[in-house]
Amino acid sequence: MAGVAPQRSGPAPQELELPGGKSGFRNWLDRQAWRDIIIAVPYIWLILFFVAPFIIIIAMSLAKSVIAQPPFKFDETWPYVTFENFERLFSDYVYLRGYLTSLRNALIATALCLLLGYPMALGIARAKGVWRNILLLLVILPFWTSFLLRVYAWIGMMGSNSWFNRGLTSLINVFLPAASEINSVPMMNSNFAVILVVVYSYLPFMILPLFANLEKLDYTLNEAAMDLGSRPMQVFRDVTLPLSIPGIVAGCLLVFIPATGELVIPSLVGNAGDPMIGRVINDEFSLNRHWPMASTIAVALLMLLVVPIMLYNRMQEKASEGVK
Amino acid sequence: MGIENTGKAWENPTTAPFIRIESVTKKFSDFIAVNNVSLDIYKGELFALLGGSGCGKTTLLRMLSGFESPTEGRVWIDGQDMTSVPPYERPVNMMFQSYALFPHMTVEQNVGYGLKHEKLTAAQRKDRVKQMLDLVQLSQFAGRKPHQLSGGQRQRVALARALSKQPKVLLLDEPLGALDKKLREHTQFEIMNIQEKTGITFVVVTHDQEEAMTLSTRIAVMDKGVIRQTGTPTEIYEFPKTKFVADFIGSINQFAGTVKSVTRDKATIACADWGGEIDVSRDASVDVGHNVSVAIRPEKISINKKAPAKGLNAVEGKVIDLGYFGKDSLYRVKLPSSALVRVNRVNDQRGRETERVAQWEDKVWLSFEPSAAILLKD
Numbered sequence: 250m251a252g253v254a255p256q257r258s259g260p261a262p263q264e265l266e267l268p269g270g271k272s273g274f275r276n277w278l279d280r281q282a283w284r285d286i287i288i289a290v291p292y293i294w295l296i297l298f299f300v301a302p303f304i305i306i307i308a309m310s311l312a313k314s315v316i317a318q319p320p321f322k323f324d325e326t327w328p329y330v331t332f333e334n335f336e337r338l339f340s341d342y343v344y345l346r347g348y349l350t351s352l353r354n355a356l357i358a359t360a361l362c363l364l365l366g367y368p369m370a371l372g373i374a375r376a377k378g379v380w381r382n383i384l385l386l387l388v389i390l391p392f393w394t395s396f397l398l399r400v401y402a403w404i405g406m407m408g409s410n411s412w413f414n415r416g417l418t419s420l421i422n423v424f425l426p427a428a429s430e431i432n433s434v435p436m437m438n439s440n441f442a443v444i445l446v447v448v449y450s451y452l453p454f455m456i457l458p459l460f461a462n463l464e465k466l467d468y469t470l471n472e473a474a475m476d477l478g479s480r481p482m483q484v485f486r487d488v489t490l491p492l493s494i495p496g497i498v499a500g501c502l503l504v505f506i507p508a509t510g511e512l513v514i515p516s517l518v519g520n521a522g523d524p525m526i527g528r529v530i531n532d533e534f535s536l537n538r539h540w541p542m543a544s545t546i547a548v549a550l551l552m553l554l555v556v557p558i559m560l561y562n563r564m565q566e567k568a569s570e571g572v573k
Numbered sequence: 574m575g576i577e578n579t580g581k582a583w584e585n586p587t588t589a590p591f592i593r594i595e596s597v598t599k600k601f602s603d604f605i606a607v608n609n610v611s612l613d614i615y616k617g618e619l620f621a622l623l624g625g626s627g628c629g630k631t632t633l634l635r636m637l638s639g640f641e642s643p644t645e646g647r648v649w650i651d652g653q654d655m656t657s658v659p660p661y662e663r664p665v666n667m668m669f670q671s672y673a674l675f676p677h678m679t680v681e682q683n684v685g686y687g688l689k690h691e692k693l694t695a696a697q698r699k700d701r702v703k704q705m706l707d708l709v710q711l712s713q714f715a716g717r718k719p720h721q722l723s724g725g726q727r728q729r730v731a732l733a734r735a736l737s738k739q740p741k742v743l744l745l746d747e748p749l750g751a752l753d754k755k756l757r758e759h760t761q762f763e764i765m766n767i768q769e770k771t772g773i774t775f776v777v778v779t780h781d782q783e784e785a786m787t788l789s790t791r792i793a794v795m796d797k798g799v800i801r802q803t804g805t806p807t808e809i810y811e812f813p814k815t816k817f818v819a820d821f822i823g824s825i826n827q828f829a830g831t832v833k834s835v836t837r838d839k840a841t842i843a844c845a846d847w848g849g850e851i852d853v854s855r856d857a858s859v860d861v862g863h864n865v866s867v868a869i870r871p872e873k874i875s876i877n878k879k880a881p882a883k884g885l886n887a888v889e890g891k892v893i894d895l896g897y898f899g900k901d902s903l904y905r906v907k908l909p910s911s912a913l914v915r916v917n918r919v920n921d922q923r924g925r926e927t928e929r930v931a932q933w934e935d936k937v938w939l940s941f942e943p944s945a946a947i948l949l950k951d
Contacts, residue, residue, distance in 0.1 A: 472640055473673035475660045477687030477738065487686070491677050 303551075310334055310544035321540045334545035344546060347529040348553065354440055354515075354525060355508035358447040359455075362504045363497065365448070366455035370496075371489070373456070374463035385460070388453050396450065400517050403446050407518070409433035442518040443525065447508050454507075455500040462496025463489070498561065506554050526550055582615035583791065589652070591616040591774055592637065592742060597646030599632050606632040608798035609646070614791075619768050619775040621785035624795035625821075630778045633795075634744050637776060638667045651741050661690075666740040670747040672731035674719040680706070680730050681715040687738040705733040708767060725756045732764070736771065745777045749784055761787055782822050786810065794818050810870075816949050819868045826874075826914050827949070828867045832859045839943060842867050846912035851886045852943040859948060866949040872917040873945040876904055876930055881940035889938050890914065892931045904931065906939055914939060 311330035312321040323329050338344050373384045391399060406413040414433050422430045436442050466489065474484040512527035519525060524532070526546065534543035582588045590613035599607040607629040614620045622630040635641040636648055639660035647656045655663055666687070674683050685702045693701070706712045709729035719727055728748070735743055748764060749757045765788060768775050779785050785792050786806040793803045794817075802809060802818045813819035816827065830844035830851065840853045844867060851867050859865055881887045893913075894905035897920075904916040916939060918930060931937045 467671070467673065469669050469671055469673040470675060472660070473667075473669055473675070473734075474686070475640075476638060476665075476667045477734070478661050478690035480661055488675060 306544045307548055309541055310548045312541045314539045314541050316538075319540070320538050334541050335549075337542065338545055338549055344526075344529065347524055347526040347546075348550070350440065350523055351509045351511075351526040351550075352553075354443050354447065355505050355511075358444045358451065358508050359501050359505040361444070361448045362452050362455040363501060366452055366459055366500065367497075369452075370456045370459035370463055373460050374466075388456050392453070397513070399450070400446055400514060403442075403449065404437065404518060407436040407442055407445075409435070409437075437518060438520050440520060440523065443511075443515050443520075446514045446518055447511060450514065451504045451508060454503040458499035458503060459493065459496040462493050462499070466492055502558065506558075509554060510550060582618070583613070588615060590614060590649075591618075591651055592776070593647075593649040594633070594637075595647045595649065597633070597636060597643045597648065599629075599636060599641060600644045605798050607636070607643075610798070610800055611646075612793060612800060612803065614774065614776060616774055617772055618790045619765065619777065619788055621777045621779055621789035621792045622795055623779055623782060623785040623792050623821075625780055628795040629798040630780075630795050631746065634667075634746060634776065634778045637742065638665055638744050639663050664741040665744060666735040666738055666742075667744040668731045668735040668746065668748055670750055672719075672727050672751075674727060674730055674734070676719055678718075679715065680711060680717050680719070680722070683719070683730055684733045684737050687734065691738065701737060705737045708736070708770070709733045709763075724751055724753075725760065728752060728760065729763075732767070736767070736773070739771075740773060742774045742776060745775060747779055747781075748777060749781070750779075757784070764788065786822075794821060796821070811947075813868070813947060813949070816866060816868075819947060819949060823870060824915060825868045825870055825947075828869075828912070830865060830867055832861050832863045832865055835859060835861055840948065842948075846908070846910050847886075848888050848908055848910045851946060853946040853948050854943040856948045859950065863950070868947040868949055869941055869945060870917075871903070871915040872901075872919075874914065874916045874939050874941045876906070876916045876918055877938045877940070878931065878935070880938050885940040885942060886946070887938055887940040889936060892933055892935045892937055895929075895931075895933055902929070904937075906937060908939075 309321055311332070311334075312323050313331055313333070314320060315322045324331060369388070373381055373388070376384055405411055408414060409432070414436065417434050418431060421434065425431070436445075470488050470492070471484050474488045475481070479487060509525075510527045511525060512531055515525040515528050516531070519528065521528075530543050530546050530550075533539045533546065592612075592614040594610055594612040594614075597607055597610050598605065610629075610633065622633060624630045632641060636643050637650075637655075639655070639658060639662075643656060647654055649655060650663070650665065655665075675686065678686065681702055684705050685698060688698045688701055691698075702715075703712065706715055709732055711726060711729055711733065714722060714726060719730065722730065728751070732748075735745075745764070749760055752760055761784065764775075777785070777788060779788075786809075789806065791803060791805055792809050794801045794809060796817055801821075802814050804812070809818065810822055813822065819825050819827070828842075828844040828846045828851065830842040830847070832840055833843045833850060834841045838854055840856070840859055842851045842853060842865060843849075844851050847867075853867060875881065880889075888908055890906040890908045892904055893907045894903075896903040899920070901917050901919045904918065906914045906916055908914060922928075
């Protein structure tokens, strides 16, 4: 219509319809299908790589172990499944002990990560401009080297002839009477070694969610508390700490859950006589070739971890409903 | 209002100031936020620090609250040197611009937070919280969390919290900034009432001149880290001392000119933009030949079709713009010198558009009393 005086009369302009005169299919695609496809992608991913394998594992946990390929078999008569693996899980002390060791190591490691990570996250969140970026980079930097390499480095450091161990030994000997001086600190192949390396490896997973939470906190709230008479420590207790609980929970879950099922670290530096549950699963699966038992332990572990998380989520939902 | 209460303490040389800001300078690395400011504020005042963004008013307020410490100079409150006292030990409380209510605490807990540090029994504390909530009429919301309140209610919780410790001085940072127009007016009067009831000295920071004018007993107009003028709202509006203050508060017409003659109570200024001479009374402390500015508020100018009486400053011009606001109208009149003059006229007569004093393109006479003009020397 450019250059021509617009006509006031005549039929209503056709621009009301979608330009280009799209077919019904294209229309449907644009209005509905793309949105559905985008939503569907993560669901398909989850079904393929989480739900389906998990169902297979559950099914396997209800089967019997046989010497065949594959090494498990379902009953041929009703009810086709057996609970003997679960019975064994609760009757054989090896498994219970594995869970307990895992939970204890993971709990201690999570607590240490929180104690170490919180001040670091707070420091980074309060740092100014460039410093903040540099500090964040330093937290993430270890990820640039192979995880295994870093665990092997710790093995070297903890060995009785390393500079680390010798330094630690002479430091401890300062406080010990001459008669009971030690030659080295027995660190390797112990739960202490597992916790140490877990704390080292998982610390960034504690720091990052805490930082994300603390960084968002409004500093004027701290000023308001100070203005109302609170000293810096009281301000922390009354304002910063309660408002960072979501960050604390997120960080603790991110450390605790993988730490409980950790396989590599306890296999490399842990005590084989007191194994964590990840190692037990691995042994059942590859040494004993008892796939149903390995599956059973894994299912039980998942229940152990998922139930508290779901409870926590319910609690959070109720709390937020309560205030609305 | 506070003016009657205090009996204009600032005019009485024997009254000691309650807050004394003594040649205070605040530098942030290279930037000078507050430059050698001295200011006395008296007990029971509702004092406003007025200025645009970056003028240093908030920095000055933060030095009163203790969040910033002056690079140079001292701050005294009630006879005590507060310069290096931390915020948690000052008898001063602040109402933050964002209100800064604790989101994880109820209204009651927010208001009672500061009382934890007072030596009060649980019953006394509860009593005080109730008293504060009654004062701001929020008693029935005591159990709510801040996000369940409206903006106006949050503002009142913030006010109650800041007042709960019965501070010697209450600092308010843009107290009405986040409220809509109707609520502002209401809250404005509420703040004034509360100030009167409690007798606490209020220091308000604002960029809104209307807010400063209605709220305060006195105003300090700030610009680029210095105070340009301190005075009552009337002094600031009707007797601005500098071009900056005249321009910042309300709108104003300014004409540059040269002093032609001075008598005992009248100065005559030759203004090319006005197209003639302007008589200015009240202030004749100028010398012949000096360059000055004559400033005149838009509402002090009359607009008429007929030529005005003798003795007034008058000129003829043409209406080029007309804005109708309901209660008043704004005319922009072009003078023969092509200078533009803003004229406000109250619409005190009911009538249709055709019954207006003047229409677009109409020839009109503008006139004002010699006493209405302000002589600015800088």
